[in-house]
Amino acid sequence: QVRLVESGGGLVQAGGSLRLSCVASTSIISIYTLGWYRQAPGKQREMVATITSGGSTNYADSVKGRFSISRENVKNTVYLQMTSLKPEDTAVYYCRAVLNANYNYWGQGTQVTVSS
Numbered sequence: 001q002v003r004l005v006e007s008g009g010g011l012v013q014a015g016g017s018l019r020l021s022c023v024a025s026t027s028i029i030s031i032y033t034l035g036w037y038r039q040a041p042g043k044q045r046e047m048v049a050t051i052t053s054g055g056s057t058n059y060a061d062s063v064k065g066r067f068s069i070s071r072e073n074v075k076n077t078v079y080l081q082m083t084s085l086k087p088e089d090t091a092v093y094y095c096r097a098v099l100n101a102n103y104n105y106w107g108q109g110t111q112v113t114v115s116s
Helices: 027-031
Strands: 004-007 010-013 018-024 033-039 046-051 057-059 067-072 077-082 091-100 103-106 110-115
Touching: 004 091, 018 033, 018 091, 018 110, 033 067, 033 077, 046 067, 046 077, 057 067
Parallel strands: 010 110
Antiparallel strands: 004 018, 018 077, 033 046, 033 091, 046 057, 067 077, 091 103, 091 110
């Protein structure tokens, strides 16, 4: 079992920045693909960014050029640096660690609110 704990959410004005962190309970996380997802009220959860164990990244079109995902395996941590935030980025942001269908874990989420 892998436990994921997110932090770093909060209230920020449009144009501002936030950095989310997600710490895993085990170092085995180094072989997992890690990702950030978000869910806004009334909407489905969507992928924001992912990073493989080898460091390859993927971003949703809506955040390309504004968000950056990175990982620090020695700290069992994945980050999401968010810049030029927009009101439409408001959502609960979830951390995910996935190895395969049988090893797929989610954090509890952290709220990000961007005011206009």
